[in-house]
Amino acid sequence: MNLSGKLLSIPFIILLSALFLITSCLKENSTRRSNRRAETYKNLQYGTNTDINNKRVDLKLDVYVPEGAADNQTFPMVLYVHGGGFSEGDKNGASALMLKFADSGFVAVSIDYRLIPEDGSSPCTVDPLQTQYASYMAVQDTKAALRYMVANAAAYHVDASKIFLSGNSAGAVTVLNTVYLSQSDFSNMIPGVEIKLGSLDNSTNSLTNTYTIRGIAANSGCLPDPSYITALNAVPMIFFHGEKDEVIPVDKGHTYGCDNTPFVYGSESLYTRASALETAAVVHIDPGGSHLPYNSNFLAINESCFFSSILSGAPESGYYTGNESSCR
Template sequence: MSIQIMSMKTGSIYTILIAIISLALFNSCSKSNSYNNIVTPPNTSGDVITNLSYGSNIDWKGQTEDLKLDVYLPPNRVAGAKYPLILWVHGGGFLVGDKESAKTFSSDMAARGFVTAPIDYRLGWTKSETNTCDGDSVQAKEAFYRAQQDARAALRYLVANADKYSIDTNWIFIGGASAGGVTSLNLPYFTQEVADSYLGTALTSKLGPLNADNSLTNSFTIKGIMSMWGAVGDLGIITRQNAVPTIFFHGTADAVVPFDIDHFYLCDSYPLAYGTKPVYDLLTSFGTPAVAHVEPGGGHGVFTDDFRADNSACFLNSLMADGKEPERGYYIGDNASSCR
């Protein structure tokens, strides 16, 4: 049994509809738009271009790091056609992880018609292996800032090479899980002014401007976000004017990135985080399309790859569909798909 809570178009007041839902009812996407392969069985017949260098910068230990990304192209591409782009940011607490961990999800999204680019980005800060709350919060903020720099540089690189990789620059999306979810959810709102205010000008001066890593000046606009157990550090950075459509996946008992409002790792020594619930509520109060998939009692990392890929593809395609109402809603449980 699952509980589906559909949000109203405006405000954060929910109309509660409780129903017994069979899994088969929600396992397909039928909404039509200009991108026809909304959901297809994942396969490996699309091309994968690996280890493309999108820039370089100094890591937390003072060493120059060459930054790489992969590009997963949709299978059965039409000559001359362009496809929406997803920049994917892996998780790992800004400490560990790499783009290789995103192979399955990147292949899944490419099979659903998206050019998908997982990136490596600079990692590292001091965190105790024995006491979660015993870590250097300033270094943690620096790691977050480096991830913002790197993700922005990767997007500039991909826009500059859009023709080479069959990218439709009118439809650029970003997504990630955990640290990647935090990076992705903040990126469209994280201007240099916001960074200076949130982190302090001393820190941003130390690390350089947000637009670093390469000399490219290509612009981009994020049209949608996939936030998987992500959060922002300040709700005030999201306004009615700059709000971006977002699909969320989160467990209510996440003890690393809070679902509601709390400190990262639930430690007072780390920055305050505004998770899925407050961000979703704010977006819906603006009338911005948003979907939240919530697992009651779920921890850090919820739902299967297929579930997240299917529902993400449906949400992003609903944003691109001419004359169609984008998907919206608050869904509880792994049987409550938003994919219509």
């Protein structure tokens, strides 16, 4: 399968786990670079775990700090999860987006997470259990990366009370799952998963730092049902989606249009759910767009603006089509 041809053959989630203490990858252990817009710290190891083939994987992230940060200055943080159908892609593909976030006054973090091997299967014949494992491992790793960044917030100028999540495609699914699906949700969907593969929140590293997510940006993402968003757990959200998306339906339907793949709810359904709960939400719909129709510049401008509106206490809401900006 290609990048858009394997995003989510999932009822959604499962786990592969191992505990490993990783608290020492600070600035001196990374590759440090300066550029015009950000001080970057590359290849910081936030944890380690085994992949689907029981191979040990060191998991790393990159941090982009706004240029010229004073010693004690802190910034809100955006942690980004890349797309690629849970089988390809890496943190390096988001460098342009990360620099744009740093330009806008955010510490930007791009993570690698465990992937499943490319096997050439079509979206309609891929082994769903493999992708269930992969999607759950992605949530595990995202949670571990969040704990790592909170543990090391001072080292990278992060205001740990102002944390946001952003993701594209499989990454958008991951950030939505991270916020809205609990361990009990996963266990109900896949009985015995916690016993078989361990806890959702204790894997990849053994850090115990806590965090609160202030908002989510989901580009071509979905959930298994809008009801996972409740009045108790809802956070402000901004969505981006192509109306002709062939991978994840903009409203609801089977992923990839395959009869045997999961029935999911895309950005329009999730926007409607948020609005019904009176949770701030913005959705951008490209009427002729397929999967991932918006470029990094459009995403960065509108996401950073939306996150800033949350911090101001007056988050934006609204439905936008085409290239109309929601940034006011």
